[in-house]
Amino acid sequence: MSPWTAAEPGRHAGTGVWRIDLARAEADLARCAEALSPDERARMARYLRPEDRARFAASHAALRLILGRALGRDPRAIAFVLAPGGRPELAGAGLSFNLSHSGQRALVALSTEAPVGVDVETLRPLPDALRIARGHFAPDETASLARLDGPAREAAFFALWTRKEAVVKALGAGLALPLTRFSVSLPPGPPRLLRLDVPGAPSTWTLHHLEPGPGTVGALAAAAPVSDLTCRALPPDWPDLLP
Numbered sequence: 363m364s365p366w367t368a369a370e371p372g373r374h375a376g377t378g379v380w381r382i383d384l385a386r387a388e389a390d391l392a393r394c395a396e397a398l399s400p401d402e403r404a405r406m407a408r409y410l411r412p413e414d415r416a417r418f419a420a421s422h423a424a425l426r427l428i429l430g431r432a433l434g435r436d437p438r439a440i441a442f443v444l445a446p447g448g449r450p451e452l453a454g455a456g457l458s459f460n461l462s463h464s465g466q467r468a469l470v471a472l473s474t475e476a477p478v479g480v481d482v483e484t485l486r487p488l489p490d491a492l493r494i495a496r497g498h499f500a501p502d503e504t505a506s507l508a509r510l511d512g513p514a515r516e517a518a519f520f521a522l523w524t525r526k527e528a529v530v531k532a533l534g535a536g537l538a539l540p541l542t543r544f545s546v547s548l549p550p551g552p553p554r555l556l557r558l559d560v561p562g563a564p565s566t567w568t569l570h571h572l573e574p575g576p577g578t579v580g581a582l583a584a585a586a587p588v589s590d591l592t593c594r595a596l597p598p599d600w601p602d603l604l605p
């Protein structure tokens with residue numbers, strides 16, 4: 363996986379992923395909230411916990427900033443449409459994107475080449491990883507997980523989870539797609555889609571394992587062969603780039 367290079371967002375062809383630090387001071391969060399649409403501000407206000415409101419404001423403002431720079435538009439003027447499975451998309455922009463947030467981290471995937479999905483998870487102890495896997499994942503994935511032990515099993519579980527979630531998000535299917543309908547590889551091997559039993563879905567995929575910082579793991583899925591993945595990080599003072 364490539365290192366994360368600090369960069370200002372701009373117009374980039376190909377497929378890339380942006381890493382965003384969501385730990386922001388109050389003044390930054392106020393600025394982030396101003397960049398949101400009225401609908402987004404209403405959604406933000408429905409979160410009961412201040413940390414959830416903050417994560418929503420910062421991740422959605424960063425998404426608008428990245429998309430605005432990619433399209434040469436004011437971030438506040440970006441209009442989203444919801445695809446049938448609930449996936450937010452841009453109409454007619456020739457650009458696929460996807461957002462994921464967990465704890466103080468967000469990732470935004472962008473591609474001019476293929477529909478993309480991205481997922482980030484915060485690593486945590488998970489002694490019942492195998493039980494959860496048996497309840498949700500495909501039998502071949504669960505069998506691979508059962509061959510591992512202790513910390514290796516927990517690390518593999520989160521890698522597997524993010525790979526599967528990234529595929530589901532690239533398809534836009536949301537929770538409607540049973541996770542047993544497809545299989546992905548586990549670490550330490552390269553991430554690959556091994557099987558996909560979804561009528562009409564693309565057959566050739568590119569998966570990337572992501573390490574977005576200590577205590578987190580992620581994955582990006584592209585529903586086509588794509589060029590090399592570029593990993594960029596928004597600069598620490600990124601809210602200053604908002605209009």
Ligand SMILES: CC(C)(COP(=O)(O)OP(=O)(O)OC[C@H]1O[C@@H](n2cnc3c(N)ncnc32)[C@H](O)[C@@H]1OP(=O)(O)O)[C@@H](O)C(=O)NCCC(=O)NCCS
Pocket residue numbers: 418447448449450460461462463464479480481482498523524526527530531532533534535536537541
């Ligand atoms: C909503 C879902 C797409 C992802 O949820 P999540 O992992 O909790 O959250 P993430 O932070 O990764 O992604 C959320 C973002 O994805 C985007 N999104 C929402 N619906 C989407 C869909 N159908 N397809 C793709 N992206 C979607 C939105 O930008 C959303 O941000 P918002 O909630 O702040 O508006 C859905 O797939 C889900 O809930 N999956 C959980 C399924 C599961 O059980 N997974 C276990 C391991 S595989």
